[in-house]
Amino acid sequence: MTIGKNILLLGLWLSCGVLHAQYYFAGELGAENANKEVYLSLIEDFRKSSRPYADQFVSRTRSDSLGRFEFRGNMLNISNRIYSIHLDGCASESLENGHSATQCDQIQSINFIASNQDTLYFPSSFAGQIFCTIEAANPNAADLLSVEEERLFMAQDFAEVQSPASLKLRSEHWYDKWKAMGLASGEPLTELYIYTFLSERSSLTREHYLDKLQTDTYFQGLLERLQLKYPEASFTELYARELQADQAMLMGDADLLPWPTLLLAGLLLLSLLLNAGLYRGLRKAKTNSTPITDKLTSQERRIAEAILSDATNKEIAQQLFISHSTVKTHINNLYSKVGVSNREELKKQLKL
Template sequence: MTLDFLYREFSLLLSVKFYYLLLSLLLLPATSFGQYVFEGQVDPGDWNGQAYLSEIEDYRKLNGVFNEQLIQRVSLDSLGIFRFKGNKLSDKNKLYRIHVDRCASYEQDLNHFTGNCEHSKAMIIIANNRDTITLPQRFDNEIFCEAISTNEATLALLKVDSIMEAMKYEFVGLRSQTAIDNLLDDWTARLHEFGKDQDPLVGLYIYAGLTDRSTIFYDHYVKRLQQTPFYAELATRLEAAYGESEIAKQYIREHQVESNLITQESSTDRSTEYLIAGLVLFLIGCGFYYLKIRHASIKITLTPQEEKVFQLIQENKTNKEIASELFISHSTVKSHVNNIYRKLGVTSRDEIKSLKIK
């Protein structure tokens, strides 16, 4: 067996292995290369012939159409079926929006300038570059109401939507603020309980819904923030899972600012309470001091005759008895008593009895 023969055999073996490797790569499913596929169906007669995929980098722009977030646009086929596919999404989960609208192309820039589009239908999904998501059309041409997804987080978002929808229905007919607060406590606790075990982006979706300033949920969120650990824990979970993403940094900043503001407001409220309490105590102290002064020894300028009348009043003498003892008229006694009242600032004989003059 020559070296040349061994070399040819080895080369042949390498060639066979190479072809087997190439064939196995060709037969691998598309998802092994990280290809996403998002597809669905709508009524082509209702929508403008295109569907849009946007990446949500600002969770305050979940509900709206924003051109700067748009990453892919596809046309509907004759049956209204659309399909987004490729391999350029993140390998980590992110929030995306799929939407269709009724705006003609020349109207879109004008209608979407502020992000508002009255004639659109959208669904928020959580996905990555390996996911497959199907959005089937339901009865009466309803769309974006359910999903078949390889990503459990998208299914969790649908669960959150159903909880929020059920919560809104329970508010019908409520008038009492106490009843409203109790209902909000109950339902937000359900959302927190559900969201704490899901992908942190699901928790972020819950937070965005409960802190919408245009709803009654926001005031309730502010009142309960310091007693609710869900939001602080969410910041920790987001930082651990998505710390480098802008959307996680956005939440951490916003949560910190709101926590600080509420703490400052609470401190201000306590300071005001302390100030009021201190003022009340000061006034009470002044009152006691005044009474003490009134009942303490005081230096008052009375005439010798008025001092005698003062001493006799303190001995429970009547005006008639004082007149007899001092050998003066009854009217003179009354004049002395009136002068004593005026000088001492009293209005009765009992008050005179409680004072001492030095």
């Protein structure tokens, strides 16, 4: 399809969207992806933006004999939200049973920003690649695509890190770059998307984020921008809770932490154990055992934490800026050290 024809079709779809005040998302997947399941998801929980989740699905369609698809309707939010469209290469039955969370490696997807009034077009590239371009009137529609492109450059940059000093310099450089990019977008959702991977607990950027949280007002400013533009949104509340928890952790402010009741319950339980004569046995068992995490390297601990949060190998590689094969090697080492043979057994042992 020529560029001129794309523009003409886009113009017709845009006018259609304005007249009917409904969303219209369409695109091309290529003939090789004819008659495939395509899903539209709403991402309200920004911690679940890296892959499809069944509980986020809004609509499902099937590509036609030429690999074209479309979604249309009038049920989306009138203000911007983060959405995802993904092509599923696995069986639809297994997808609905939850395979997309950890198992299916045949998913191609794109995250974007849109509202109920928007018309978006996802053309295939000249090389036959899909989900690489977005044509839309919404100025922020392709923001997340640009963010993901920059993340690839960041991953390449961090792959060359060989010392703490090098990591610090690169972290500072990329923090400034992400901050400028987010502010320039004028869209708090774009900033929130960037925050998501900068603050990820198992990411190499987590420590630098915490440092900046103490010295820079940027993240507090982001909260104010979210509250101003999206005051009732669940992602605004989630961000506020995360920010408060991180600030409380850094400040050591017990009043902000939701665990006093748990602490009192723990003290009561300890008292009961003492009265029952069990404390001595528990203490002996604890003395004679070595915590599993003490056997692990720092990188293995990061990967173990990521596995506990149900991250896929692909997500772990993105978070730690390492290759997919390196992730597999570390996980095999984890299995050997912990004495397990799969992820579920590993998670059970790590939670003990």
